[in-house]
Amino acid sequence: MGKSSDPWERRDAERARFRKKQGEPLDLFDELQRSQRPLGLLICLAVLLAAEIPLISSIVRLFLSVGAVVGLLLLLASCRDYAEPFQRYVRRGPTVAWAVCLLWGGVSFFLAPDRTVALGEGIRLLAGAGAYLVTSYALRERRELGLALGGILAIACGIALYDIAHFAQKIGFTNHFTADNISILGTHESIGSLLALLLPLALGLGLSGALPDWARLAAQAVVLILGFAWIMTRCRSAWLGGSIGLLLIGYLFWRYPPLSKKKEHRGAHSWRQKITSPIVIVIGALVVMALVGGLAPLLSNRVTGLVNLLEDGSLGIRMIMWSGGLRMLSLKPLFGWGLGSYLLLQGRWTNLGDGPEQVTLNGTGHQNIAHNYYVQWAAETGVVGLFLLLFSVFVLLFSGWRALARVRDPGERTLLIACLAALSGGLVEVNGSPAFQFCGVWAVFWSLAGVLMGVIRQTGEDPLPHRARFGYGIVALAAALICGGAVWLGKLLWDPRGQPRGVFQIMERTHGPYYPGETVRWRALYRNGWGKEQGSHPATTWVTPVWFEQGGSRVPRPVKSQEWALWREEFNASDLLRGFSELSLRLPPGETGMLQVQAGFEDEFGRTYSASRVVDVVEAPPAKKKPTAKLQPH
Known part of the structure; x- marks a missing residue:
């Protein structure tokens, strides 16, 4: 017989020559x-x-x-x-x-x-x-x-x-x-x-x-x-x-x-x-x-x-x-x-x-x-x-x-x-x-x-x-x-009927008066229709803060500051999955006026809320000179 043209068959035939017979010790490589x-x-x-x-x-x-x-x-x-x-x-x-x-x-x-x-x-x-x-x-x-x-x-x-x-x-x-x-x-x-x-x-x-x-x-x-x-x-x-x-x-x-x-043919097991x-x-x-x-x-x-x-x-x-x-x-x-x-x-x-x-x-x-x-x-x-x-x-x-x-x-x-x-x-x-x-x-x-x-x-x-x-x-x-x-249960859960609307607001985490160059921090708060406070992150969407210049044009303009960030603060120690959404902003130096921040929120029923907050940024008072220490003779 001629050799097979299939390379896989030739490989199997070559391996069969060296394969151990039945009863011989097992070869680890073969296994x-x-x-x-x-x-x-x-x-x-x-x-x-x-x-x-x-x-x-x-x-x-x-x-x-x-x-x-x-x-x-x-x-x-x-x-x-x-x-x-x-x-x-x-x-x-x-x-x-x-x-x-x-x-x-x-x-x-x-x-x-x-x-x-x-x-x-x-x-x-x-x-x-x-x-x-x-x-x-x-x-x-x-x-x-x-x-x-x-x-x-x-x-x-x-x-x-x-x-x-x-x-x-x-x-x-x-x-x-x-x-x-x-x-x-x-x-x-x-x-x-x-x-x-x-x-x-x-x-x-x-x-x-x-x-x-x-x-x-x-x-x-x-x-x-x-x-x-x-x-x-x-x-x-x-x-x-x-x-x-x-x-x-x-x-x-x-x-x-x-x-x-x-x-298969054994009787019932004994108690032992x-x-x-x-x-x-x-x-x-x-x-x-x-x-x-x-x-x-x-x-x-x-x-x-x-x-x-x-x-x-x-x-x-x-x-x-x-x-x-x-x-x-x-x-x-x-x-x-x-x-x-x-x-x-x-x-x-x-x-x-x-x-x-x-x-x-x-x-x-x-x-x-x-x-x-x-x-x-x-x-x-x-x-x-x-x-x-x-x-x-x-x-x-x-x-x-x-x-x-x-x-x-x-x-x-x-x-x-x-x-x-x-x-x-x-x-x-x-x-x-x-x-x-x-x-x-x-x-x-x-x-x-x-x-x-x-x-x-x-x-x-x-x-x-x-x-x-x-x-x-x-x-x-x-x-x-x-x-x-x-699908039916999802529609039932999505139905807002019988669920009163909640309250969404923005609270200041820092206290004024605010001066140019300082950092202001806000927190988004939400209470459902039953008065229970819930986490506001990540359902809160913050809008870029804007300026209202004092004594000039009342047209708002975006704040020219890149030092702003979103934060997530834990709800409490026992509920780490919830969190408050917070926004921090470093006020640009040399600018005063009224600063407005606005955010939107969407509750679990798809209902939208909005809230805003305005703070005044005033000129910093002149720094008081510190008294110089007098040298005492030894």
């Missing part, structure tokens, strides 16, 4: 070659998570995110063969809905008010797309899927161990424990979302009898590490999402037990086996670690706030953020305001966080995020984008649930149950968390979604079975009802 696709995926995910570390400069984090996205796309392009033909792959229900949702995100990019902010959101969407395509389309075998899951858990363990060590060494049991110093990823919400997503996954692997003993024991150790860090985060949305995932793990293991063939079962050991260890690890006094306030939700200040702030996003949706219900628009414009409806100028120049943080991914995505992409997102994730979960009854292999059923529970908990958790706005957690979520698709593919069912079309219709109806309810 790395076989696992190059999952290892490349894990490297890219680790880089994306590193891009969330606030200790790294913003420009370096941007390069890390872009580099990881490019790496995922190159990894996908470098694959010689994929898990299945492309035509069959794109016909699968979850993939079709996901692809259309991604394309609509690209359309929203061109509708964005600021392309720079939208570019950051576009990079995040591409990170999730690359992770999903690699896991669902490039990883062919169950071994590769399992290696990808194990690597993701190993990365999470490294982050959790660092945070636990930081808690023990830097914070201690007696010092103040705040949300800003809890994790290497930043606040408690970022790490809490990651742990809430992966803890059910690790528990599902640790409870399965289909895995080897060493793998099951390693997974149980991972549960202890992630579980302790999960409790330590004190993030209530992460507690809720993780608890949903853990409860779903218990139900699915009871309903579809992934037992190995050796254990129940006491020593992995789930009892794991729960008991977590309770002991929480009690003796110094977490009990730290958790008491968070648990109290979780019970008394109406008295929780953070819930009130989130309600303002959510209502602002729904009002944005009600004003542009079909297409939304464009990708990244919530970060820029939310202050017009919430009076929280930073204004558009500050976001454009310096960026922003959690204060300009809606802390509800569905609300923020709806405000930016409209009803069309919200429907596509909900339909894609609902179809994904629906397909995974249908596959449970068809999967017979215990290992595949374990992966399916673990991914279903993890994804369900993550989707619940982001109702009160900003985690999906960051590339790392977003890419991890879609990596698990891709693993779920890979396991569904192993069932061999037709991509679009006729008997599943009724279920797809129910899923689409549920997504449509949620979208309609969001």
Whole structure:
């Protein structure tokens, strides 16, 4: 036979000459070659998570995110063969809905008010797309899927161990424990979302009898590490999402037990086996670690706030953020305001966080995020984008649930149950968390979604079975009802009827008389119709101050001074997201007259207010001569 003309086939034939026979010791280099696709995926995910570390400069984090996205796309392009033909792959229900949702995100990019902010959101969407395509389309075998899951858990363990060590060494049991110093990823919400997503996954692997003993024991150790860090985060949305995932793990293991063939015909477990079962050991260890690890006094306030939700200040702030996003949706219900628009414009409806100028120049943080991914995505992409997102994730979960009854292999059923529970908990958790706005957690979520698709593919069912079309219709109806309810609620919140108008005014922060060359400072104040004072930043718009000359022309002219600036002063120590808008101006030397400053304000219902203030600038009195000190003789 002549040599093949295909260079890929020649390369495989050459490697086969040196491949070790069955039973011979494993070659580490050969194993790395076989696992190059999952290892490349894990490297890219680790880089994306590193891009969330606030200790790294913003420009370096941007390069890390872009580099990881490019790496995922190159990894996908470098694959010689994929898990299945492309035509069959794109016909699968979850993939079709996901692809259309991604394309609509690209359309929203061109509708964005600021392309720079939208570019950051576009990079995040591409990170999730690359992770999903690699896991669902490039990883062919169950071994590769399992290696990808194990690597993701190993990365999470490294982050959790660092945070636990930081808690023990830097914070201690007696010092103040705040949300800003809890994790290497930043606040408690970022790490809490990651742990809430992966803890059910690790528990599902640790409870399965289909895995080897060493793998099951390693997974149980991972549960202890992630579980302790999960409790330590004190993030209530992460507690809720993780608890949903853990409860779903218990139900699915009871309903579809992934037992190995050796254990399928055993009788009922004895009471000793129940006491020593992995789930009892794991729960008991977590309770002991929480009690003796110094977490009990730290958790008491968070648990109290979780019970008394109406008295929780953070819930009130989130309600303002959510209502602002729904009002944005009600004003542009079909297409939304464009990708990244919530970060820029939310202050017009919430009076929280930073204004558009500050976001454009310096960026922003959690204060300009809606802390509800569905609300923020709806405000930016409209009803069309919200429907596509909900339909894609609902179809994904629906397909995974249908596959449970068809999967017979215990290992595949374990992966399916673990991914279903993890994804369900993550989707619940982001109702009160900003985690999906960051590339790392977003890419991890879609990596698990891709693993779920890979396991569904192993069932061999037709991509679009006729008997599943009724279920797809129910899923689409549920997504449509949620979208309609969001628009209706936004219209209800936007209705100003029954809400009295507030009062807007400008107050001087400095006291006169004012002389040329001095600095004058004003503050914008707003009280709603019920007399409650609210923050005035960033909804206040200041007008350039003008002069009215005394004894001359009454035509105003702009002040010829470049030394003026806008300030944001904190509302109070317990509400750092609100702030007063202030203006400071250094009076030009040698000019006197009347100085007028004016500002406009827009409340949460779109009603406009205006206020002005006039001060007199007079000539400075002659400086008094200081008496000279007389020299005294020694």
